[in-house]
Amino acid sequence: xxASGQGSVHDFDCDVLVIGGGIIGLSTxxxxxxxxxxxxxxxxxxxxxxxxxxxxxxxxVIHSGIYYRPGSLKARFAVRGxxxxxxxxxxxxxxxxxxxxxxxxxxxxELPRLHALVQRGRxxxxxxxxxGPSQIMEYEPEVRGLAAIHVGTTGVCDFxxxxxxxxxxxxxxxxxxEEVAAIDRRSWGVAVRTASGTVVRARVLVNCAxxxxxxxxxxxxxxxxxRIVPFRGEYYELTGPSLVRGLVYPVPDPAFxxxxxxxxxxxxxxxxxxxxxxxxxxxxxxxxxxxxxxELAETLSWPGSWRIARRHWRYGAGELHRSLxxxxxxxxxxxxxxxxTETDLRPAAAGVRAQAVLRDxxxxxxxxxxxxxxxxxxxxxxxxxxxASLPIGRExxxxxxxxxxxxxxxxxxxx
Numbered sequence: 001x002x003a004s005g006q007g008s009v010h011d012f013d014c015d016v017l018v019i020g021g022g023i024i025g026l027s028t029x030x031x032x033x034x035x036x037x038x039x040x041x042x043x044x045x046x047x048x049x050x051x052x053x054x055x056x057x058x059x060x061v062i063h064s065g066i067y068y069r070p071g072s073l074k075a076r077f078a079v080r081g082x083x084x085x086x087x088x089x090x091x092x093x094x095x096x097x098x099x100x101x102x103x104x105x106x107x108x109x110e111l112p113r114l115h116a117l118v119q120r121g122r123x124x125x126x127x128x129x130x131x132g133p134s135q136i137m138e139y140e141p142e143v144r145g146l147a148a149i150h151v152g153t154t155g156v157c158d159f160x161x162x163x164x165x166x167x168x169x170x171x172x173x174x175x176x177x178e179e180v181a182a183i184d185r186r187s188w189g190v191a192v193r194t195a196s197g198t199v200v201r202a203r204v205l206v207n208c209a210x211x212x213x214x215x216x217x218x219x220x221x222x223x224x225x226x227r228i229v230p231f232r233g234e235y236y237e238l239t240g241p242s243l244v245r246g247l248v249y250p251v252p253d254p255a256f257x258x259x260x261x262x263x264x265x266x267x268x269x270x271x272x273x274x275x276x277x278x279x280x281x282x283x284x285x286x287x288x289x290x291x292x293x294x295e296l297a298e299t300l301s302w303p304g305s306w307r308i309a310r311r312h313w314r315y316g317a318g319e320l321h322r323s324l325x326x327x328x329x330x331x332x333x334x335x336x337x338x339x340x341t342e343t344d345l346r347p348a349a350a351g352v353r354a355q356a357v358l359r360d361x362x363x364x365x366x367x368x369x370x371x372x373x374x375x376x377x378x379x380x381x382x383x384x385x386x387x388a389s390l391p392i393g394r395e396x397x398x399x400x401x402x403x404x405x406x407x408x409x410x411x412x413x414x415x
Contacts, residue, residue: 002152008172011188011189011201012040012189012201012202012203012400013040013200013201013202013203014040014041014042014173014200014202014203015039015040015041015101015203015404016032016039016040016041016042016110016149016202016203016204016205016206016382016400016401016404017041017042017043017044017190017192017202017204017205017206018032018041018042018043018044018172018186018206019041019044019180019192019205019206019207019208019209019216020043020044020045020207020209020210020213021044021045021050021051021163021167021176022045022050022051022052022053022054022055022163022208022210023055023159023163023166023384023386023389024055024161024208024210024378024381024389024392024393024396025043025045025049025206025208025209026043026050026164026166026167026170026172026174026393027163027166027389027390027393028161028206028208028320028392028393028396028397029041029043029166029167029172029174029393030166030167030169030170030172030393031171031390031393031394031396031397032090032397032400032401033170033171033172035394035397035398035401036401039401039404040173040174041170041171041172041173042172042174042175042200042202043167043172043173043175044175044178044179044180044192044194044200045174045175045176045177045178046177046178046179046180046195047176047177048176048177049164049176050160050163050164050167050174050176051159051160051163051340052308052387053062053162053210053211053284053351053352054210054211054351054352054353054354054382054385055155055159055160055163055353055386056094056159056160056163057286057349057350057352058159058233058351058383058386059156059235059264059266059274059275060156060157060158060159060263060264060266060267061101061154061155061156061237061247061264061387062082062085062086062096062098062154062155062156062157062387063078063082063154063214063339063383063384064078064101064121064126064151064153064154065078065079065124065126065384065387066081066083066103066117066120066121066124066128066151067120067252067259068120068124068384069120069365069366070120070123070124070368072365072366073366073367073369073388073392073395074365074384074388075124075338076369076391077367077384077388077392077395078384078387078388078389078393079124079125079126080388080390081327081387081388081389081390081391081392082153082154082155082298082387083153083263083382084163084390084391085155085387085389085390086098086155086157087307087409088162088165089157089162089269091345092165092169092315094157094158094161094162094165095157095158095161095267096155096157096158096267096414097155097156097157097267098152098153098154098155099154099155099156099246099247099249099265100139100150100151100152100153100154100155100246100247101150101151101154101226101246101249102131102136102139102140102143102148102149102150102151102247102248102249102250103117103148103149103249103250103251104136104143104145104147104148104150104248104249104250104251104336105145105146105147105148105251106144106145106146106250106335106336107146107168108146108366110146110250110251111146111147113251113252113253113254114147114148114149114251117149117251118130118149121149121151122264126151127151127152127153128149128150128151129148129149129150129152130147130148131147131149131150132147133145133146133147135148136148139245139246140244140245140246140248141245142243142244142337142338142339143244143248143336143337144336144337144338145336153372154162154247154265156209156247156265156266157267158267159386159389162386162389166389166393177196178194178195178196178198179194179195180192180193180194180195180216181193181194181195182219182238183195183205183216183219183220183221185205185220185221185373185374185375189201189203189204189374189404189407190202190203190204190205190220190374190375192205199319203404203407204272204374204375204376204400204403204404204407205220205374205375205376206375206376206378206396206400207220207375207376207377207378207379208378208396209229209260210350210354210381210382211230211284211354212228212283212285213226213350213377213378213379214226214227214356214379215228215229216377217282217375217377217379220372220375220377222370222372222375222377224370224377224379225358225359225370226356226357226358226368226379226380227298227299227302227304227305227354227356227357227360228241228277228283228354228355228356228357229299229302229304229305229356229357230280230282230283230284230285230299230321230352230353230354230355231258231277231278231279231280231349231352231353231355232275232277232278232279232285232286232287232350232352232353233274233275233277233279233350233352233353234274234275234276234278234323234347234350234352235272235273235274235275235347235348235349235350235351236272236273236274236329236345236346236347236348237271237272237273237346237348238263238270238271238273238340238344238345239343239344239345239346240344241265241269241270241271243271243337243340243344244263244265244271244337245265246265247262247263247264247265248262248263248336248337249262249263250262250335250336253315258353258381258390259320261273261274261275261276261329261332262274262336263264263333263336272348273333273340273345274348275350275351276319276322276323276329277319278316278319278320278323279299279316279319279352280352281295281296282295282296283295283352283354284352285352286349286350286351287350288323290319302357302359303359303360303361304357304358304359304360304361304362305357305361306359306361307360307361308357308363310361311361326342326345327342330342330345353382353383354380354382355380355382356368356379356380364379364380366380367380367381367385367392368369368380368381369395369396369399371399371403373403374403374407375403376396376399376400376403377394379393404414
């Protein structure tokens with residue numbers, strides 16, 4: 001794969017090439033054209049449409065930002081992004097609702113963690129109300145707990161529709177059905193060949209490939225220092241949605257980036273229950289039968305995967321049990337919603353979380369954005385990335401435009 005010329009405007013198909021047509025890639029394209037009108041942007045997405053993976057396979061929650069370490073990207077971008085997401089949905093007529101949510105402690109051992117969340121919420125500037133058992137029932141008559149907090153800024157929306165609108169409003173050239181096969185980075189820019197044989201030449205490359213972001217980074221010649229370890233989140237839905245009025249969450253374990261099995265009344269009125277978190281046997285492993293040996297081998301060959309397994313095997317065993325046993329899953333839900341039975345739950349579509357794992361087995365707990373010559377890589381953007389997608393997009397766009405400017409200055413100096 002070669003590209004001719006030394007970087008005149010006529011040698012490039014675009015200024016910035018974005019890989020990935022999920023909500024982060026399309027938000028980045030939108031931010032690029034807003035921040036620098038006239039910037040030529042192409043988005044390559046391997047699927048036939050936008051938001052086919054993490055964006056379109058989650059519970060649709062607009063997160064408040066209460067869980068995240070003060071000062072972290074997740075905290076800052078989720079708090080800001082939640083307000084912006086509601087405004088964006090209202091502006092474009094996208095279905096959404098600010099519902100608020102309960103975080104409920106069902107055991108005495110959870111009370112200190114619940115109180116810590118109250119403090120964290122206040123540090124992050126989020127309005128939080130503490131509730132006793134009788135006040136919980138005022139919000140959710142069928143939910144039981146020792147104590148709870150009510151977070152008023154949480155909501156729900158259709159993130160798939162948001163992603164599609166971002167793409168349409170960006171003015172970018174969004175090309176679906178174009179899977180990246182090879183990347184050639186040179187001093188003048190980047191050339192990308194897709195599986196169809198198309199070659200796209202750009203000054204700067206932005207990697208928003210989600211479940212495949214580490215592989216795209218390696219194609220570009222960069223060592224991302226992490227691997228995506230896919231975790232499948234399995235959902236049920238309530239056959240009788242009247243049991244739940246809004247959003248109900250357990251108190252999360254701070255040792256894990258997962259929020260636990262929760263109850264979510266979506267914009268369609270249905271109530272999703274889940275997700276759990278079990279290792280997926282493929283990057284897009286939405287069921288136990290979805291196995292890709294090469295991808296599984298990549299996961300198993302990464303030292304961090306084994307270190308996670310050794311460190312957290314009890315937690316993993318519990319998640320696996322709930323995956324294989326509907327009765328066990330129901331028992332976990334009954335801690336929050338005692339009235340639920342196995343017959344009240346029917347299977348719903350699963351999602352896969354693209355979790356970045358470092359070599360030492362650390363689960364990356366913040367958004368991870370890294371830069372290399374003429375490239376910007378988004379290497380960890382699981383939940384609450386959809387909520388935070390507008391500020392994430394602006395941050396990635398800022399870095400891409402800086403690289404674009406630096407590249408043009410270097411090119412002018414060489415000429």
